[in-house]
Amino acid sequence: MACALLAALGLAAGPAHAAPAPAPAAPAALPAGSLDPRLIGAIDDLVAANRVLAKEGILPGYGHVSMRSPTNPQRILISRSLAPGLVGATDIVELDLDCNPTIPGGPPLYLERFIHCSIYKARPDINAVLHAHTTYAIAFSASGTPMKPVVRAARILGPNGPPIFDIHKIALHTNLLINTREFGDAMAKAMGKSNVVLMTGHGMSVGETSIVRLVRAAEAIEQNGVVLTALKAAGGPISYVNEDDYSDDLSRAVNGEAREWKAQKAEVMRAP
Amino acid sequence: MACALLAALGLAAGPAHAAPAPAPAAPAALPAGSLDPRLIGAIDDLVAANRVLAKEGILPGYGHVSMRSPTNPQRILISRSLAPGLVGATDIVELDLDCNPTIPGGPPLYLERFIHCSIYKARPDINAVLHAHTTYAIAFSASGTPMKPVVRAARILGPNGPPIFDIHKIALHTNLLINTREFGDAMAKAMGKSNVVLMTGHGMSVGETSIVRLVRAAEAIEQNGVVLTALKAAGGPISYVNEDDYSDDLSRAVNGEAREWKAQKAEVMRAP
């Protein structure tokens, strides 16, 4: 029941003692490339990203991470509403860019999934998105000090630091969640051309060109927050990342080899 | 011997090699609803909360967490005197609102259990209570800076920060423990209508409408302490949680789905 997408692909296995459910015929809404190995690989990476980010405390229970489908840029892969540390392949569902599930009748979804849909819609260059309530994202969302990069791996923050979105600027008496298209679009608008948007008192949303870079970015942003706070608290001059570092194609290539990802994935995906 | 409540319910199992103790008849003091599945579910959640809070360092050995019985609002469920990380279902005992065990002759109890009884007595809206010695609760208990919320999930702190209870205002030469009804009532009086009270140099006591919200609140309060300290140390203006966020029914609904709780409970309750 929680395996809408994989079931449609004939890939979901029930527990050994359960009567096997017949694999449903692929619904017409499924893209032609659904059985593409790229899609299987993407789901595997998305599951790993959920678990890695949970283990690192970036998505300790709340928050979520998603990918743009590698076979159809109008589709989003994301877990059903579930703590990231518990996500497995059968929990991944497919949404369109309006945040509707492509297979109706599926499991409950994250209330704040509109964060993802609005970013993918506004930003064709972004292929992976996360929303997290990390400590230093919240700190700089509430600070007069911009979260400028002092750690080069965090250049994604941009030379002037990321924009800040305060939901109160567009609505009062909300439950603070980005639980409608309207709120999602307003957040994406505030994000603009940045890859990061801080959300006042709430957390951050981050987009990257790949999920491996996204995981690395989330780690680096939090490290940048620790470093910048330490430097501000200790006082004295601060050397921010050099303007030149933003100027070439290699500016985010630090994690080109994805060595860290390989180790992280190996750890969370090993058989129990 | 440590399983007064469950034994009374006929639910306590001795080790396989022990002569099985006959289940005692339910004493008259037990509420009629004792075998209610809600009570079993509550004990299961309370055990999980003990272990989750121990694992997270919120109740690393000292401190305690309790629930109001779901079948009788005049009864409290709490562990016998035991480190939270070791608590199992057979360690849960039942107290009345004066902190007397409903089944006499039970195991030793927490000396500071009066924290719980006094709060439940004074505050019918509170169904779960914890007392902890967390680092940032102590820091703000000793600071001239109120622990105002900068993290929305910590709005339970209240717009002006929680009240502070200093036991020295009512007694000198104490051993600092809330080990009498008098001290418990004084602390509950200082707490007033807040859901949090900081205790000078000692820690905090927190009450919530449910144990799941309580666990989430304790985490958010500590995160708020880290963020607020970072902001104060770094200097500059601070954006506290907007006044509007306190004004509606949804103000504490952030954890409505309890996704995090599901993951946390799964982790601590799995078979060894």
Added chain:
Amino acid sequence: MACALLAALGLAAGPAHAAPAPAPAAPAALPAGSLDPRLIGAIDDLVAANRVLAKEGILPGYGHVSMRSPTNPQRILISRSLAPGLVGATDIVELDLDCNPTIPGGPPLYLERFIHCSIYKARPDINAVLHAHTTYAIAFSASGTPMKPVVRAARILGPNGPPIFDIHKIALHTNLLINTREFGDAMAKAMGKSNVVLMTGHGMSVGETSIVRLVRAAEAIEQNGVVLTALKAAGGPISYVNEDDYSDDLSRAVNGEAREWKAQKAEVMRAP
């Protein structure tokens, strides 16, 4: 070979495949009470304390912890030179108050064991000692700010904070270690009537009436360092522990029940 004391007691077991060594007759130097269950219990607690403090990062590899023998106040129990996390019962050796092993020909000993001997000699009220290089002990050893208690569990620091011992005041061109009786005695002299002495740039030495209280004290001292640093960095007034809290017999009774110890010991002493 590393089990001088237990071997003398006939308690050391070699590996199953080794030819059993005949238990040597108890040497004359061994106190009459050597087989006293109190001694066995003390060794068990000392092993647990080594492992608990290693696990908590207080003794992550360097540093050491010892006990006064419960059967002879002129004797000290301490591990041979070994990382605390690896210590087992057969690694415990017995020293006299001059730091000589009571059974000659034993294994190599900690170079800085004189810290322990000098404190036990000077302070009959102290029954357990540790030496650690914890981060906040070092910070306050190098600071003009006294490490005064803001956490009541850390009242052992004393109302004015602990004294600071700088080895350079008595010797230059040392290797910084307390590796002679002279250095040990100088450190104990600086400690005076305090239970804690900070050592400039090096760490701290702590003594308590029991090993359970000592473990709790070491944890509380580090927490106090975090809290006090946070308060100083954030600015504003600080409420130190009330003078009254030092005035009665109960002033260090917070951990009377040793609940935390029970949980800690259970975790590190379970069969692998």
Added chain:
Amino acid sequence: MACALLAALGLAAGPAHAAPAPAPAAPAALPAGSLDPRLIGAIDDLVAANRVLAKEGILPGYGHVSMRSPTNPQRILISRSLAPGLVGATDIVELDLDCNPTIPGGPPLYLERFIHCSIYKARPDINAVLHAHTTYAIAFSASGTPMKPVVRAARILGPNGPPIFDIHKIALHTNLLINTREFGDAMAKAMGKSNVVLMTGHGMSVGETSIVRLVRAAEAIEQNGVVLTALKAAGGPISYVNEDDYSDDLSRAVNGEAREWKAQKAEVMRAP
């Protein structure tokens, strides 16, 4: 395929189900001492150092650690391009001081291996090198405050703190990596006679006389960063390590016994 060096030594074992590859004859480029037990011991220590530093968060996925070969000072032992936490004996390769592998046709190498080669070439006294992106190395690389030692175990920082290398001083529009001999040599030149060089916004490179001392140094440098930041943030005078402590042969002998290393290695090298 990833076991160039050990395969050449006839030591690489394929998985049980694989057809055993015939051990190639030792190529002429291999030094005569290749089968020397010192080399086997060095590889074992290097593997352990990779895993220990990964586990401690010093090399969490990126960064690398190497040794000068104990049998030929013109040779370097380092892992193929792999996350440190995953390194095993068959991943170790041998480089000459120009960073060319001594056995051609081997696996991909770290792009930044020139950090290591340039340091070994310039500094015959250094036998072990690491490059890491630790939080406080980055903080002090971007600060006007020199990273002077307040922790004696971190005296390797030097009395005035380590030099800082900013790659922008020699090249703009780089991808920031030390991925050529030119950049490596420039970094080693900035390092000069120090054992540590901070790299602006990037991390640090550290050299020591042995790999055990190197691991200890990396830990102490990070602890020194935490302590120094705490002292600066809290304000007031700071007692830096005494000048006298740099003046004798024993100045880095704190870890003479390598107790901590023994415990660390035991933990990471145990059979799974």
